[in-house]
Amino acid sequence: MRSSVLLGLLPLTTGLSPAYYQYVSMLPPANSTAIAEADITGTADITEHYLKTQLINHLDTDSAAYSQRYFSRSTYTSAPTPDYVFLCTGGEGPAFQSSVLSDSVHCTGDMIALAEKLYTEHGKNVLLYALEHRYYGLSYPDHTDLTHLTSFQAASDVSTFVTAMNAAFTTTPKWVTFGGSYPGMMSAYSRLLFPELIHASVSNSAPVQPSLEMASYNDWTAKQLGETSIGGSAACKSMIEDGHAAVAAMLPDESTHAELVKAFNVCPIVGVDDPLAVLRNQQLFAGDGLLYIPAQGNDQSCSGELCNIEKMCAAMTSDETQSPYDALVRVVALQNGGQCISASWEANIKFLQSDASSLGGTKSWLYQVRRAKGGVRRMMRRPEITL
Numbered sequence: 001m002r003s004s005v006l007l008g009l010l011p012l013t014t015g016l017s018p019a020y021y022q023y024v025s026m027l028p029p030a031n032s033t034a035i036a037e038a039d040i041t042g043t044a045d046i047t048e049h050y051l052k053t054q055l056i057n058h059l060d061t062d063s064a065a066y067s068q069r070y071f072s073r074s075t076y077t078s079a080p081t082p083d084y085v086f087l088c089t090g091g092e093g094p095a096f097q098s099s100v101l102s103d104s105v106h107c108t109g110d111m112i113a114l115a116e117k118l119y120t121e122h123g124k125n126v127l128l129y130a131l132e133h134r135y136y137g138l139s140y141p142d143h144t145d146l147t148h149l150t151s152f153q154a155a156s157d158v159s160t161f162v163t164a165m166n167a168a169f170t171t172t173p174k175w176v177t178f179g180g181s182y183p184g185m186m187s188a189y190s191r192l193l194f195p196e197l198i199h200a201s202v203s204n205s206a207p208v209q210p211s212l213e214m215a216s217y218n219d220w221t222a223k224q225l226g227e228t229s230i231g232g233s234a235a236c237k238s239m240i241e242d243g244h245a246a247v248a249a250m251l252p253d254e255s256t257h258a259e260l261v262k263a264f265n266v267c268p269i270v271g272v273d274d275p276l277a278v279l280r281n282q283q284l285f286a287g288d289g290l291l292y293i294p295a296q297g298n299d300q301s302c303s304g305e306l307c308n309i310e311k312m313c314a315a316m317t318s319d320e321t322q323s324p325y326d327a328l329v330r331v332v333a334l335q336n337g338g339q340c341i342s343a344s345w346e347a348n349i350k351f352l353q354s355d356a357s358s359l360g361g362t363k364s365w366l367y368q369v370r371r372a373k374g375g376v377r378r379m380m381r382r383p384e385i386t387l
Contacts, residue, residue, distance in 0.1 A: 046100075049069070066141035069139045070129055072101075076128070077125035079125040086128050088129065088131065095360070110178070134154050150371075185203065187201040236316050243327060261276060269344045291331065294309060
């Protein structure tokens with residue numbers, strides 16, 4: 001559960017945002033049985049459905065179809081045809097569960113708060129939907145071929161979905177899409193590409209102008225560590241940066257690997273004496289940073305030991321006699337709770353080939369950002385341009 005704070009000292013290896021790590025860390029181990037039989041509980045009016053007519057390739061009218069999962073919630077409507085339909089766009093994360101429209105990182109917050117306000121204070125009926133992104137969770141057209149995992153195809157899924165749902169209404173309601181991070185991009189792009197269907201979009205923290213490696217994201221994370229208004233400090237930022245710089249300086253020297261393995265509790269690799277001997281293993285070990293930095297979910301009221309920036313910085317700077325490296329070692333150990341850090345690139349690749357990787361969203365997200373070479377913008381091009 002790490003965040004990129006090396007600021008260019010090592011190549012990034014995953015392309016996953018810290019928010020992704022945060023909500024993946026809260027999930028049970030992913031496997032096809034556990035997710036397929038996810039508890040369909042929560043509020044009584046949240047229902048799971050499947051749209052079985054989504055085209056795998058929207059650029060081919062003869063394309064085969066797949067079943068796309070979605071959830072609905074009718075808490076804030078008492079009419080057969082609502083005034084508004086709020087649609088949460090999925091992506092960049094684990095499989096949807098029944099809580100997706102009541103308490104989840106995907107779709108709650110401003111979307112539900114606004115629906116409740118419109119219903120209770122303004123007498124407007126609001127129907128809620130959450131549409132699982134293609135190739136995530138249980139909405140997988142094909143587990144071996146990800147060719148049609150593009151943002152354009154996903155936005156076209158939204159278009160098909162809205163059209164299908166509108167067929168059940170006597171009049172056409174106003175649709176508003178919601179999303180954050182990459183789903184925020186999907187929310188905005190759905191409105192941009194299909195304005196005749198989407199009345200408005202709410203796009204939170206969406207990198208609509210992505211660039212290779214997105215170093216600006218890491219720079220912003222580092223800035224939060226020095227922000228005194230949220231408990232950071234210049235000393236904290238410096239300690240974390242200097243601690244990682246020390247690790248980066250040690251990695252090229254094989255004589256230091258035994259120290260690093262012991263200090264950071266690197267998982268052993270069967271048949272391998274030095275798990276950090278291979279460059280790819282070094283990148284996996286430290287390329288995304290050794291600490292998870294709660295820059296996005298910086299909850300000031302949380303109770304965990306290192307659950308926000310203030311508590312993390314307090315831990316990093318609590319012992320003035322320690323070097324930045326030693327302080328980093330200590331805080332990483334506290335954060336990991338005795339769990340070793342995997343540095344096996346080979347094991348990582350095997351995981352990405354597994355069902356758990358598919359259902360957890362990791363494989364799909366890595367494919368998207370790597371296919372786009374750091375820019376999902378390339379995957380949003382119109383049909384006349386090569387996707």
